Amino acid sequence: MLKPILLVEDNPNDLELTLIALEKSQLANEVIIVRDGAEALDYLMCRGEYANRQAGNPAVVLLDLKLPKVDGLEVLREIRTTNGLKSTPVVMLTSSKEEQDLLRSYELGVNAYVVKPVDFTEFVRAIADLGIFWAVLNEPPPGSYRYTKPRGE
16 A cells, blocks of 8 residues: 655645646655644644544655744654654755754754755656655665554543
8 A cells, every 4th residue: 555645835836836746746645735733743643633544654744844833843853753753754845945954954854855946847856756766766664654652642
């Protein structure tokens, strides 16, 4: 069974462009869309409106840096400190070229940091390449594909 791609993006234009790019890459993976960091964490940790979602972690999390409620760096921190999520691939997909954002992302364990290209063709190519690499080519560590709720939740 193909694992979904979790797309965390609050900007409607960037969301639409990313979806077009993923579609052009012809990936068969379902794309789950969430629009803020809190919703991303709820999805990943199977809580709130996602409490009854199908078990399993996404193939990759495409994570915007600047998000409402909980920013991308905090989402990344939570992923990297939560058993069952630690090895989930996370790609920071952002318009920020700020060195401190880049450094902090890598300090927290991001797998890749991609600055959104301004040119549409470049953007489509970058997203397609990301999707194919993380959803098809990347081989995750054994047992890294499932988040399970801690006892008592």
